[in-house]
Amino acid sequence: MSRQADYVLRTVQERGIRFIRLWFTDVQGFLKSVSISPQELETAFEEGMTFDGSSIDGYARIQEADMLARPDPSTFQILPWRRDEQVARMFCDILTPDGEPFAGDPRTVLKANLQRAADLGYTFYVAPEIEYFYFADNGPEPKVLDRGGYFDLTPLDVAQEYRRKTINAIEKMGIPVEHSHHEVAPSQHEIIVRYTDALTMADNIMSFRLAVKEVALEHGIHATFMPKPLEDHDGSGMHLHLSLFSGEENAFGAPASPTGLSEVGERFAAGLLAHAAEVTAVTNQWVNSYKRLVAGFEAPVYITWGRNNQSALVRLPNAKRNKPASVRLEYRSPDSATNPYLALSVLLAAGLEGIEHGYPLPPEAPGNVFDLSSRERAELGIDRLPETLSQALDAMESSDLVRRALGDHVFGWFLRNKRKEWEKYQHHVSRFELETYLPVL
């Protein structure tokens, strides 16, 4: 028994915890939970808990249903909501009945990619800016909280109060918040989380999304990470600030270089750009994701990089003076409804590919790419991100890089599942079509 597991067993006993939730994530990024009692905990650490993998999206077929969930004791955390009853959670690694890491488990996929970075001498750090909306309920019509109409008796700062309570809850879970604010769109909020290593951050994003929803539920409202719920307003992005450390040094920092980026940093950025179209199906995995990636709503559309350029896909934020450790690349296309394990896997793989193969960094994009004509963009070699889920899947399917990063199991399942989603969407006759065509055609 490791010291960590021992700590968990003692704490469960001391604190009178009656249920322990074993958390893991399906391929689409939905949080799954198996509840166990304290008596089962020791076995869970040693052997893992058996569950039916065929009931989890993207895991196993019926004939190979048995899976093991083995909790990671370093992620043990008492949940700050549910004060009536002490409930704790741990993230799990999923194993096959033979005790091998299961290739369909997104956490396992990310670990494999992080190991690849470690083999090259790098640790991968991430800080996300997560946006989301509060709506009055979870019905099909989004009802905003802080604009006239449905909720006009609600003072503006009530939603701030929900956000404050959410921050309180996530900080108690050991997820430090850098800052937060009301976003541009009505009822939209943004919380910026302090950087940590990529695996912990992926776990944190899962905890974060649940905490936001739990706190909203407590107050009888609905929180959503849907990428684009209001057609006239900005969608919910999850900009990811990425950096690699080599030992104690930020591998991206080079104060003397003209960009402030080291060669490693430039190549990583070049890798992100070169493979951007291929990884987009993963970072923006829903039909709705592509309604966000359009011009005019502060979301990136073109595959460019820039220093202080809000329209760029890859942005190099101004690092603080004398703080080479804070040099990082901001990747701006992912939305808040991505699977963080898989998104970080493919972004890391793209960046490492750039480093290993010495990709050159293309020239920095001019001011606002949206103002250029398509011909000017073509001359500058500026490509567009995929415009639909279908295009993104085509780019992904032909990508050897994404296949390697996700492994055959996840790669194949993801494509099949998302093609189905697209097919279903294609049958759909939208409100736009009815309103535009029905009266006149």
Added chain:
Amino acid sequence: MEAALFPKECSEALASALAMAGVVTITVDSLEAVGIESSAEWPLVVVELGDEPMRRLRLIEALSEGTGLPVLAVAEPAHIPLLDRAAGVSDLIIGPPDALELGLRVRRLAQISGGSDVLRYDDLELNPLTYQAALGGQALDLTYMEYELLRFFVEHQGRVWTREQLLSKVWGYDYYGGARTVDVHVRRLRSKLGEERAAWITTVRSVGYRFG
């Protein structure tokens, strides 16, 4: 450090020495009550012999037999002839007690009794035996490494530690991820300690961290 104290109205000299030694006392109405209530509540009992030494020595004997709790007797020079064969007295001190000596004897007895040495800083309490932490009496939920880091800080207050020192002393091995790990854990600790107490851990520019 906690201890049960009898009698309720002890001498002022003892009360102030206990307070100076940082011993939190729970006064008990009768020594029998100590035996009845859960003995796990306190690691030891401090009994002042005062003006009824014979009676209290008998009570100590019964208490010790009944509960096995260590007893520190606070005696006066006049009681010395009675103490040669006093059963159940684990240790004694002649009053008026010196605060430093009293603190030392209380701590030593608590250790012998298996009672853990609860670490304190301001309103933070860390119990190394149960791995539990509390802030202002409220349980504080920490992960194992957060707990170990906080314990190290509380045990070594006021000193500046480099990230490398913290890594080797707290993580204890060449932890994958390097010294960034320390920064990340310090931030997590600060966020769990909350805004008011986050400043307990100060960042010492280009050196490392200091607690308290």
